[in-house]
Amino acid sequence: MSLASLQAVVERDQTAIDLVVKILAQRFGERFSQAKALREQHGHTTTWLPNQAPDGVVFAHSTEEVAEIVRICAEHGVAIVPFGTGSSLEGHVNAPAGGISVDLSQMNAVLEVHAEDLDCRVQAGVTRKQLNEYLRDTGLFFPIDPGADASLGGMAATRASGTNAVRYGTMKDAVLGLTAVMADGRIIHTGGRAKKSSAGYDLTRLLVGSEGTLGIITELTIRLHGIPEAIAGGVCSFADVESACNAVITTIQCGLPVARIELLDALQVRACNAYSRLDLPESPTLFLEFHGTEAGVREQSELFGEIAADHGGGAFTWATKAEDRNKLWQARHDAYWASLGLRPGAKGVSTDVCVPISRLAECIRETRRDIEEMGLIAPIVGHVGDGNFHVLVLVDVDDADEVERAEQFVERLNWRAIDMEGTCTGEHGVGQGKMKYLEREHGAGLDVMRTIKKALDPRGILNPGKVVLVD
Template sequence: MTLASMQMPVERNETGIGIALQLLAQRFGDRFSAAGALREQHAHTTTWLPNQAPDAVIFAHSTEEVAEAVRICAEHKVPVIAFGTGSSLEGHVNAPAGGVSIDMSQMDDVLQVNAEDLDCTVQAGVTRTRLNEHLRDTGLFFPIDPGADASLGGMAATRASGTNAVRYGTMKDAVMALTVVMADGTIVHTGGRARKSSAGYDLTRLLVGSEGTLGIITEVTLRLHGIPEAVSGGVCPFPDLDSACNAVIMTIQCGLPVARIELLDAMQIRASNAYSKLDLAETPTLFVEFHGTPDGVREQSELFGEIARDNGGGEFVWATKAEDRTRLWTARHDAYWAALGLRPGAKGVSTDVCVPISRLAECIGETNRDIEALGLTAALVGHVGDGNFHVLVLVDTDNPKEIETTEDFIERMNWRAIEMGGTCTGEHGVGQGKMKYLAREHGAGLDVMRAIKVALDPDNILNPGKIVPAA
């Protein structure tokens, strides 16, 4: 089967949409809405991609309700787009052919916590913050934190990551099992609570990261971790990006079990100082954190301090109090909003790539030189412990030249990462914004992805126009 023979058209089905909306309105009553403002909010995107609103929004309360809605839409060949909190960055929740957005935010029950087995099961609308609040008295926590208070179903669908990924992994490592509604409304349970299995195809891993194009995730079973006995963290300034990256590379290659190691460039530090009321030197800076026993954390911190000094790092400032660490990490998570203040009125365009750790300094260096050569206003941050970094470009979207320059910069950054053996996205996902890079990254593997899509969703109703290109 060739790529051309598996084209996935995204066409509007006016008649089917009209019938399906009437049936859904009857079924869901006041949990159905076709209000313009709500529809636009459910196609909200924090990039510059155009807003493509669905024709209606329904608020589901259970897996069975999701299945019922999907069956109605499937019968009339109407697109269905799952919606969590709307925090995705690449147009994942846009509805290019219209259809129905299924809002999962009211599916927010923690269904089961198995403290002795370090796992839990939640509905898809539970956010990571809500889960950790629920777990507070158990001595356990869920470590993956993409910054935004995203829903766990959405995090599974986009294979999310975050600042703790270097120690605890990403959503592909955290998800043990799923409950999923398929394109015909069938409810499927994948995986189980056993720590390993060799029983058949790994449907869980297939669906994690599928961005709602193969099935709608309604429940998630997750691995949990014990809250560490001791936590130590702080910040270390560097004279330039290259020195900071080399310190990261050496830290990882030495096998130092760092929990978090984040890079903020000088521009981002300036923005965070203003927005989060910090007083850091405006120079490339690493935010780090260690988890473990008191003795282990102390030893790890001392070794990192030596590595930092060997790479030109300045004085390491430790945040010994929990509230001080929280302030630092809150500032890191607020980096997007802080950077917008660098150019009021401009649109923030965020993109990310991920490369092998040995190529990190080279990739960031070349990216930074592009920013300077093109005259862009941009801030760089990164989960650099796993080779992943982000750039937020501030653009005047009324200026065609700026738009063209920014598009060129983003393309160069993505092609560079792929050529270095990396990927066009470490955690943002593909959505609409990254689709054009997949052919070069995956080659014939893109044909396999399309074949899976055709097999599981032959009428292309599940989040159409995402991941697999239409041509």
């Protein structure tokens, strides 16, 4: 589905927008802005989808203020787009119908920490780094790490995960309960602090991953974990991507409790060496990390070394000092920026898929073949412990032929993952960019999603033009 067709089905009522802009400007004063640069920043997208700026940006300070903003917009049928830090990758914060961007970044208070119960309550604008800094002296940490210092509200809205997901799960596992503002301005509280419940529909899981299309998440109750007694990380190079993937598959199938296991292909290693000043062999490489007791970490490390050797792995280099591990993982998190250096001036188009772990090597092999046959520059990196990997296609957007080849590549990758009984997105979310793949992935389930959207947002004002389109 093209962006033009998305714009065609999302209505814009300029008269109503002008009225809402006037009301919000009077109500929020300096916390409401129509400055062009700010509006464009709030329509920012790291995809190649064009920027679609909102008509105004309002900075909320409380759940009650968000509810007030929603009621004003709902009364006049004006679109609302929630905004956290703007780190999403599939056009989630674009405003195809114009309207109001509700920025939650100033709602950044850690409200409660219950160390004895391993949970805390935070406002949606708290970022993962901010929370872990706050928790530093408690012996606890929040493990979900997508790379970017994203807001927890945004991470919940997109059902984010990251490098630690293979051991600690994703945001659907981390969120115990939440507070959300619905399309009519009602404030609801879902879940709680109990670690399990069978009381009614699971509204928490419904809203986690809904990308702001069903409600605006304003507070979250988050599951925490104890900081491990010992942490060991390391790198291991392989002759080819398939051997590295097979080592990952064996590791997971053996039940080895790896905390992180990341794949970088040879091109990505070259980029990271240059950007992060590493000296790794320029061949497919696994970054790993184990958490546990001193004895447990040592045993896990030795077992993985044996698995790697069985699959032709090279020298296994371990880092037990925090500064050495941090350097490795910072390089992994900087992979996007490092990749841009492979082709200065090109646009980086990031896409992700996730497949059953047994199909991982096959999927990456066929993806690598597509890249070569289509003449593209596209490093691969991934959270391969759960079958999820990313491809960053470096595209000259002024070259129509190259753009077409890149689009074909992304489509083939997504169709391949779905055909392998995987998904078109393991963690980036749908936004605008992946909508066209949902019918093939979900079939009749997509109609159920539309029914839910119509029921909870009958006027279609919550982040319209994302995830599903409704009549």
